[in-house]
Amino acid sequence: MQGLKDRLKRWSGSRLFWPLVGLVLVLFFNLIFVEGFFSIEMKDGHLYGRIIDIVKNAGCYMLLAIGMTLVVATGGIDISVGSMCAISGAVMAALVGGELSGIPHHSYGIAIAAALAVSVVLGLWNGFLVAKLEIQPVVATLILMVAGRGIAQLVTQGQIITVYYKPYAYLGSFTPGLILPTSIFIVAIVLTMALVAVKKTSLGLFIQSAGINRTATRYSGINVKKLIYMVYGFCGLCAGVAGLVISSMVKAADGNNAGLGYEMDAILAVALGGNSMNGGRFSIMGSIIGALIIQSITTTMYALGVSPQVLPVVKAVVVISICLIQSDDFRRVLADLFKKDGRSQHEQVAVKL
Amino acid sequence: MNKLQLSSKYLSLIVTIFLFFLLFALGSLKFTGFFSLQNFLNLFIDNAYLIIMAIGTTFILIAGGIDISVGAVLSLTCMLSAYLLEMKHLNPFLVMALMLLMGAAFGLIQGALIHFFKMQPFIVTLAGMFFARGMTAVISIDTIDITDKTYELIANYRIPVFGGAFISISVVIAVIALLIAAYIAHFTKFGRTAYAIGGNEQSAVLMGLSVGRTKIGIYMLGGICSTLSGIVFSFYMRSGFTLHGLGMEMESIASAVIGGTLLTGGVGSVFGTLFGVLIQGTIQTLVMFQGTLSSWWTKIAVAILLCLFIVMQSLLTARRIRKKSQVLKSDISHT
Numbered sequence: 001m002q003g004l005k006d007r008l009k010r011w012s013g014s015r016l017f018w019p020l021v022g023l024v025l026v027l028f029f030n031l032i033f034v035e036g037f038f039s040i041e042m043k044d045g046h047l048y049g050r051i052i053d054i055v056k057n058a059g060c061y062m063l064l065a066i067g068m069t070l071v072v073a074t075g076g077i078d079i080s081v082g083s084m085c086a087i088s089g090a091v092m093a094a095l096v097g098g099e100l101s102g103i104p105h106h107s108y109g110i111a112i113a114a115a116l117a118v119s120v121v122l123g124l125w126n127g128f129l130v131a132k133l134e135i136q137p138v139v140a141t142l143i144l145m146v147a148g149r150g151i152a153q154l155v156t157q158g159q160i161i162t163v164y165y166k167p168y169a170y171l172g173s174f175t176p177g178l179i180l181p182t183s184i185f186i187v188a189i190v191l192t193m194a195l196v197a198v199k200k201t202s203l204g205l206f207i208q209s210a211g212i213n214r215t216a217t218r219y220s221g222i223n224v225k226k227l228i229y230m231v232y233g234f235c236g237l238c239a240g241v242a243g244l245v246i247s248s249m250v251k252a253a254d255g256n257n258a259g260l261g262y263e264m265d266a267i268l269a270v271a272l273g274g275n276s277m278n279g280g281r282f283s284i285m286g287s288i289i290g291a292l293i294i295q296s297i298t299t300t301m302y303a304l305g306v307s308p309q310v311l312p313v314v315k316a317v318v319v320i321s322i323c324l325i326q327s328d329d330f331r332r333v334l335a336d337l338f339k340k341d342g343r344s345q346h347e348q349v350a351v352k353l
Numbered sequence: 354m355n356k357l358q359l360s361s362k363y364l365s366l367i368v369t370i371f372l373f374f375l376l377f378a379l380g381s382l383k384f385t386g387f388f389s390l391q392n393f394l395n396l397f398i399d400n401a402y403l404i405i406m407a408i409g410t411t412f413i414l415i416a417g418g419i420d421i422s423v424g425a426v427l428s429l430t431c432m433l434s435a436y437l438l439e440m441k442h443l444n445p446f447l448v449m450a451l452m453l454l455m456g457a458a459f460g461l462i463q464g465a466l467i468h469f470f471k472m473q474p475f476i477v478t479l480a481g482m483f484f485a486r487g488m489t490a491v492i493s494i495d496t497i498d499i500t501d502k503t504y505e506l507i508a509n510y511r512i513p514v515f516g517g518a519f520i521s522i523s524v525v526i527a528v529i530a531l532l533i534a535a536y537i538a539h540f541t542k543f544g545r546t547a548y549a550i551g552g553n554e555q556s557a558v559l560m561g562l563s564v565g566r567t568k569i570g571i572y573m574l575g576g577i578c579s580t581l582s583g584i585v586f587s588f589y590m591r592s593g594f595t596l597h598g599l600g601m602e603m604e605s606i607a608s609a610v611i612g613g614t615l616l617t618g619g620v621g622s623v624f625g626t627l628f629g630v631l632i633q634g635t636i637q638t639l640v641m642f643q644g645t646l647s648s649w650w651t652k653i654a655v656a657i658l659l660c661l662f663i664v665m666q667s668l669l670t671a672r673r674i675r676k677k678s679q680v681l682k683s684d685i686s687h688t
Contacts, residue, residue: 137615138616149652150652267479309491310597316481
């Protein structure tokens with residue numbers, strides 16, 4: 001009995017506990033209210049089903065959340081990721097070209113490499129503003145957020161480029177021969193990269209310490225500026241990869257609407273994952289779970305036939321409740337309430353006796 | 354010494370005003386018909402809603418917070434007033450009063466969450482943004498046109514200024530809002546407390562200022578400004594639609610920043626913000642007059658300006674801090 005209690009305490013103390021509870025709650029809701037939510041079927045050598053859909057569509061959010069987690073851990077924030085998605089998609093589509101015959105202008109590999117290179121450069125630009133010029137991260141990335149949509153339209157000449165080249169659609173849906181959606185593999189690769197860098201090297205510790213106290217970290221001999229460059233660069237790379245997936249999903253590049261509002265969802269995923277928005281301790285897995293929660297809610301709403309435009313209201317309520325649970329002051333107020341109840345119960349018992 | 358510090362404090366405001374006149378002069382030289390009183394007044398007519406919204410944003414930024422729900426609240430205001438006017442046939446003035454009340458309540462809730470539970474302003478107002486946008490869609494996904502007579506009258510009424518030029522009622526509302534905001538910021542306890550909180554919240558608490566009340570009050574003020582801006586926007590568009598005001602929160606923040614408001618809090622003025630809005634309006638007019646440039650150039654131009662101002666501010670702040678530490682060092686060496 002005592003052992004169980006201890007174990008429970010350890011679990012609930014884990015950073016992943018509350019995000020997981022959230023995800024399980026959403027899925028449990030589906031188990032009861034949505035028929036056939038967990039059914040998975042095989043078609044043309046690929047797996048289909050709502051659960052697969054969730055993982056597939058959450059791919060972009062997960063990618064963005066991985067990069068965003070590290071940025072938030074250093075005490076920053078990056079609100080330009082949505083625009084970077086648009087730019088990376090635009091670069092790829094412009095290089096592949098919108099020929100009706102499906103023949104690409106440049107090889108697909110070059111297009112992907114160029115798009116990712118551009119994204120890293122954009123990320124480093126953010127890093128330059130934050131690290132070198134010491135501008136507040138919200139403001140520094142605001143610049144690229146505003147300019148990014150313009151740049152993406154510049155790349156596509158203000159048009160929506162539709163791509164007929166067949167393999168272009170692979171990233172966003174299925175690659176022939178693979179049972180699971182391609183985005184799952186992409187997320188797995190990026191996630192492994194990030195986890196290895198953070199857990200197997202001292203990079204994670206450095207990032208965490210930079211988020212807690214930048215000056216102290218610098219005095220202890222860590223090059224904080226280089227660290228910030230790296231983190232923002234990596235965030236740009238993640239946004240670039242997400243941009244490729246988004247563009248591939250619709251087989252087109254739309255400078256105005258690709259990844260619109262995704263920065264908010266990425267930040268939301270990080271917050272839902274139990275990460276402090278003030279920087280410091282962080283958990284990439286938590287953010288991944290956060291992204292899954294967001295997509296599960298979205299898919300649930302669709303399954304229930306709720307209009308997609310109403311979805312933000314649900315999101316707002318979820319965000320506020322989760323942030324309230326995480327707020328120490330709110331928990332203290334709650335604890336006080338329960339304590340009062342407890343005392344009154346004791347008093348009642350005493351009166352009875 | 355004192356004089357120098359003062360000038361560095363107002364430098365970005367001076368640069369902003371100078372830049373506005375430079376841009377306007379550039380347009381006047383390049384395009385015939387650009388330099389006219391009406392074209393100047395059109396800047397106010399077309400951007401009245403943004404001026405009002407940016408006033409609220411400026412206050413919040415001065416107090417060291419941020420509010421990204423403003424665009425969505427504007428959208429909700431347009432939609433809700435369209436709904437109440439067209440479907441419920443309420444008195445238009447009652448509708449306006451209700452809207453302002455809603456803005457105050459919205460700000461009160463956001464401010465209370467931020468102050469009492471120490472939640473991040475960014476996250477709280479992000480949720481506020483989601484909520485307001487969602488509620489707009491809950492009311493109606495389709496456009497609702499406002500056909501109310503009073504709204505039509507207000508929207509079309511022209512107040513003549515000399516020489517055949519005219520302004521709209523929205524401009525009058527914006528100017529009055531601006532004057533009230535300037536009074537609140539510089540001549541009331543509330544305004545001074547806002548600056549103090551932005552400068553250093555802990556010091557403000559230790560000084561015995563009513564930090565909590567002021568902080569919540571500022572978010573309420575922001576909410577009222579957003580809904581007032583929404584009312585003015587509904588005169589301008591005369592419809593409610595879910596995509597009204599999309600991304601306007603960033604335009605509003607950009608106006609304040611170009612106008613010299615520091616995002617770290619404690620520095621800024623509503624008049625600077627006015628010029629921030631006017632500069633953006635002038636760039637838009639320039640792009641429009643040029644004719645061949647596409648609209649995305651506006652975005653890029655605004656972003657470049659934003660970048661310039663932010664870099665300039667960060668350099669100025671760095672210099673000020675360095676100067677302060679020098680003064681401190683010399684003080685220590687004297688004692």
